[in-house]
Amino acid sequence: xxxxxxxxxxxxxxxxxxxxxxxxxxxxxxxxxxxxxxxxxxxxxxxxxxxxxxxxxxxxxxxxxxxxxxxxxxxxxxxxxxxxxxxxxxxxxxxxxxxxxxxxxxxxxxxxxxxxxxxxxxxxxxxxxxxxxxxxxxxxxxxxxxxxxxxxxxxxxxxxxxxxxxxxxxxxxxxxxxxxxxxxxxxxxxxxxxxxxxxxxxxxxxxxxxxxxxxxxxxxxxxxxxxxxxxxxxxxxxxxxxxxxxxxxxxxxxxxxxxxxxxxxxxxxxxxxxxxxxxxxxxxxxxxxxxxxxxxxxxxxxxxxxxxxxxxxxxxxxxxxxx
Ligand code: CP
Ligand code: NVA
Numbered sequence: 001x002x003x004x005x006x007x008x009x010x011x012x013x014x015x016x017x018x019x020x021x022x023x024x025x026x027x028x029x030x031x032x033x034x035x036x037x038x039x040x041x042x043x044x045x046x047x048x049x050x051x052x053x054x055x056x057x058x059x060x061x062x063x064x065x066x067x068x069x070x071x072x073x074x075x076x077x078x079x080x081x082x083x084x085x086x087x088x089x090x091x092x093x094x095x096x097x098x099x100x101x102x103x104x105x106x107x108x109x110x111x112x113x114x115x116x117x118x119x120x121x122x123x124x125x126x127x128x129x130x131x132x133x134x135x136x137x138x139x140x141x142x143x144x145x146x147x148x149x150x151x152x153x154x155x156x157x158x159x160x161x162x163x164x165x166x167x168x169x170x171x172x173x174x175x176x177x178x179x180x181x182x183x184x185x186x187x188x189x190x191x192x193x194x195x196x197x198x199x200x201x202x203x204x205x206x207x208x209x210x211x212x213x214x215x216x217x218x219x220x221x222x223x224x225x226x227x228x229x230x231x232x233x234x235x236x237x238x239x240x241x242x243x244x245x246x247x248x249x250x251x252x253x254x255x256x257x258x259x260x261x262x263x264x265x266x267x268x269x270x271x272x273x274x275x276x277x278x279x280x281x282x283x284x285x286x287x288x289x290x291x292x293x294x295x296x297x298x299x300x301x302x303x304x305x306x307x308x309x310x311x312x313x314x315x316x317x318x319x320x321x322x323x
Contacts, residue, residue: 166194
C-alpha cells in the first residue's frame with residue numbers, strides 16, 4: 001500500500017472527461033502505472049469495498065475490467081443487467097441512488113441517456129462512474145490516451161485521426177485529446193459529425209493545451225500525418241435498426257491498409273472494441289502490425305483500477321450508514 005499515493009480527485013463522480021482537471025488525469029495515469037507494475041502485490045487497496053455495476057447495455061470489456069479490478073484490489077462487485085435495472089422504470093433513479101449508497105461504495109453505470117448517469121450521481125453521496133452513455137465513454141478515452149502515453153512517453157503534439165461515427169467514444173476522445181494537447185481530426189460523413197457542444201468544449205480546452213481540433217467530411221487522404229488512426233462501430237448500441245442504412249453511408253470510411261499506409265511511419269491503430277472486421281476496419285488492419293487494440297483492452301483494467309482506487313478510498317465519499 002505504501003507504493004500507492006492516493007490524491008483526492010476534484011469531483012466525486014467520473015461522468016465526462018470534460019469535467020476532469022488535467023492534474024486528475026495525471027493522477028489517474030500515475031496510479032494506473034503503479035497498479036499495473038505492482039499488480040500482484042497491491043491487492044488490498046480496496047479491501048472490503050463493494051461496487052455496483054448497473055448495465056442496461058451489453059458489455060465485455062467494461063464489465064469484466066471493473067469486476068476483476070475490484071477483485072484484484074481485495075473488493076467485490078455486484079452486477080445488475082437490464083432485466084433487473086431499468087433506470088427510472090421500476091423505480092425512480094433517485095430512489096435507486098439512495099438505496100445503493102447504503103450498500104456499496106461506488107456505482108458504475110452503463111445506460112442510454114447521459115442525463116440518467118448525471119441524475120444517479122446527483123442523488124447519492126458515493127462516486128458514480130460513467131461506463132458508457134449515448135453521449136460519452138470516458139473510461140475508454142482515458143484508457144486510449146494512457147496506452148498512447150505508454151507507447152510514446154507523451155501524447156502532446158501527436159495527431160489522432162478518428163474516422164467514422166461522431167459517437168460517444170468520439171466525444172470522449174475529443175475531450176481527452178484536447179485536454180492533453182494532442183491534435184485530433186474527426187472525419188465523419190455529413191450528418192454523422194460529433195455533437196457541436198462537445199466539439200466546442202474540446203476547442204475551448206484545445207486553446208489552453210495547444211491542441212488542434214478539426215472536423216472534416218472527406219475521408220480521402222485523411223490519415224496523412226496521423227500518429228494513430230482510430231475507429232469505432234458505425235451503429236452503436238441502441239442504433240441496431242440503422243445498421244444497414246449506416247453501412248451504406250459509411251462505406252468510404254473503412255480503415256484499411258491503404259489508409260494506414262498514408263499515416264506516418266510506425267502509426268498505430270486503435271478501436272475501442274467490439275470491432276466488425278470487414279465493416280469499419282479490415283481484418284488486415286485489425287490483426288496487423290499497426291494494431292494495439294488488445295494492449296489497450298488490457299489497459300482498461302489498469303486505468304479503471306486507478307479510478308476506483310482514487311474514488312472509492314476518498315474519505316469524503318463513503319458508504320452511508322444510519323447509526
Ligand atoms: N470498449 C468497450 O467499452 O467494450 P464493452 O462494450 O465490451 O464494454
Ligand atoms: N460506440 C459504441 C461503443 C461500444 C464500446 C457503442 O456505444 O455501442
